[in-house]
Amino acid sequence: MLHLLSEFIKYKDNVVKLAEFYYEHAAILMELKGRFPNWENYVNQYLSAEVRAGLRERGVPL
Numbered sequence: 001m002l003h004l005l006s007e008f009i010k011y012k013d014n015v016v017k018l019a020e021f022y023y024e025h026a027a028i029l030m031e032l033k034g035r036f037p038n039w040e041n042y043v044n045q046y047l048s049a050e051v052r053a054g055l056r057e058r059g060v061p062l
Contacts, residue, residue, distance in 0.1 A: 004028065012046055015054035022060045 004025060011017035022029060033039050043052065043062055052062055 001032075004032075009046070013048070013051060015051055015058065018047075018051065019055055019058040019060055022055070 007021055008018070011021060036042075040062075047055075056062055
């Protein structure tokens, strides 16, 4: 799980890399989403509005 967090932080400003990261690890991320109900707070805290909009355009469910 630490690997996932480090990759997320590493690419937090890169929409393309984050979208690729999501699709490579979708199953694990969906499991974590269920375990951490406050996940949206972290997304809003660490990702800019522009990055979140770019991810939504690429089909990443936020």
